[in-house]
Amino acid sequence: MTLRVGVIGGGQLARMMIVPALELGLEIKVLAEAHGSSAALAATQVGDYTKFETVAEFAKTVDVITFDHEHVPLEILRRLEAEGVSVQPPSRALAFAQNKLEMRRRLHELGLPMPVWAAVQTADELQEFLNANGGVCVLKTPIGGYDGKGVRIIRSASDAQDWLEPDALTRVGGTLLAEEKVSFVREVAQLSARTPSGDFATWPLVQTTQANGVCAEVVAPAPGANAETIAHAAEIARSVADGVGVAGVLAVEMFETPNGRLLINELAMRPHNSGHFSIEGSVTSQFEQHLRAVLNLPLGSTDARAAWSVMVNILGVDDRNDFVSGFEKVLGEHPVAKVHTYGKGARAGRKMGHVTVISDSLDFATTEANATAQALLQG
């Protein structure tokens, strides 16, 4: 018997899914966008995931389809599902991941805590929202945004003039999403996994630090979080997972406010940067859990392997430093750091790897993970 998982998209998330597939003995196949992708080792097909025939051909070779990203057109997934293909997470869940406005509407129906928000289509509507929310807001394109793209902080409707032009507006679904700019003490993320049968598991709530809209550092568990917040975060994740019908890993990114409230910022229905720590830090990594979940196998333990895990992203600095060139020096100076690189060509700002250190000491894990990342960046 072979359990065959098909991953659409050849990025680092697909790459990191190859590892538990090898370990457990599952078969993994990747439909990559191009040759030489991060997940090239398992790429059995290279093609355009926006073409139904390409995806359908790939689907015939596996038992379940899952994703490295959330960009596969819903109509393609619905057609596959109609033909009996197991798509996990299913199209009805991904609809919310692909459209932030639909996501806000669904979370509202579920009664979950989030920033004040409104759908806006005109400068007048936007100005009205600004006036009602302290003269500042976070404006988002409902589709097509990620890692800080498609997000803008504005103080006047004129700041969004370009997005409100008819053509631009049509490209993002005809409506923009305006959200209250939340005063937060920090950002946290609740990672969880759900099987199609409804089994559910959470990892510890983590603290995330962003730099220029991109995840920079994750500390697991979130330092100083109180038991009530921890329990509440897990309840929120459970409500979201059940409420949108996720299968696989779900990341819920939240703001923690000065008065201790949690407000849902973003969702991701796949392994997520906030969960990379789990490769070393948890009995079951998010990548193994995702494979188990989409195959509807029992979930593994999410117990921690150490008191603290700290993960630091490595973003490309230029067109030359691929980080591997620095291994001789960096691995020698940092023998306990787990260095991950994704096999990508060097490019400034690109997510090219990460470093994780797990330890009984938060100080040590933080210092060592950051020092290792710094050493890699210096080449």
Added chain:
Amino acid sequence: MTLRVGVIGGGQLARMMIVPALELGLEIKVLAEAHGSSAALAATQVGDYTKFETVAEFAKTVDVITFDHEHVPLEILRRLEAEGVSVQPPSRALAFAQNKLEMRRRLHELGLPMPVWAAVQTADELQEFLNANGGVCVLKTPIGGYDGKGVRIIRSASDAQDWLEPDALTRVGGTLLAEEKVSFVREVAQLSARTPSGDFATWPLVQTTQANGVCAEVVAPAPGANAETIAHAAEIARSVADGVGVAGVLAVEMFETPNGRLLINELAMRPHNSGHFSIEGSVTSQFEQHLRAVLNLPLGSTDARAAWSVMVNILGVDDRNDFVSGFEKVLGEHPVAKVHTYGKGARAGRKMGHVTVISDSLDFATTEANATAQALLQG
């Protein structure tokens, strides 16, 4: 920059090397014996490793050649080395891994502790050895043995009549190796790694339990081992590694005698079954360490991730149970066990996978690892 490792042999050891290659961002290529091997995902070439042209062609595609097994003919490796190929471990080290008699001679030169042994070519010589050693001995073919094959316990020279016939004797190098049958309290193994530059690292001494000549269970660290024994085992490994010029992982299997002596039984110059625990149980697994070592990169920390690691092998029971079929039940009942299967077809007695549990409790790790293995065996 890409660091490219080429592995000859497509077995489970090559398969498990793919994981750290993906994680660190090294390129790994495998020369497999056949299609559909355990390491098929990274198999860039399928061919006969006993043909120079095949191996030479493969060597051109990588920066260093290493091994899943020790069976590549030395003359092929020497020719590659003469042409400037980096072969790690080098042929001069592998000569001792491929011939147990040469190994005994070298260990004798190094003054290392081992069972009484002799090279025997005739029934008379063998009987003489038996008479001098209590009427019983372990007889080995110097080449071609593994996992209990090529090893026989005999009480009379006539028990080895078939091996002493001229043709049979020629096939194994013209001489047999007779060894004292050691009374031991247990078997232990010292895993270590050495770089071509001479950097060296050891993991904790482990206790190994064999069944029918095949490794069945490994407990790390070896329970109850005293500080002197632990230090001595590490010194032995260092002497062997330096003395034979190993690069990569070296496993030294030893007997522990009732009076606390350690006697070297076998050597392996590659990742070894006694080190599978390190995937979860150590900061740096033997597979990552092997890749670092053969590339002459700095070695990683071998610190333990938990007080105890227990690994239990899963051997094939018949032609049907591939173990993956039992995942639904087994993974559900054993959420903390790390189940590894090697993508091999079912066959009785075949090494098809292993289970590791790490814990602060030896009882828990032992019970849970064995219970998981039992559940898999029952299908």
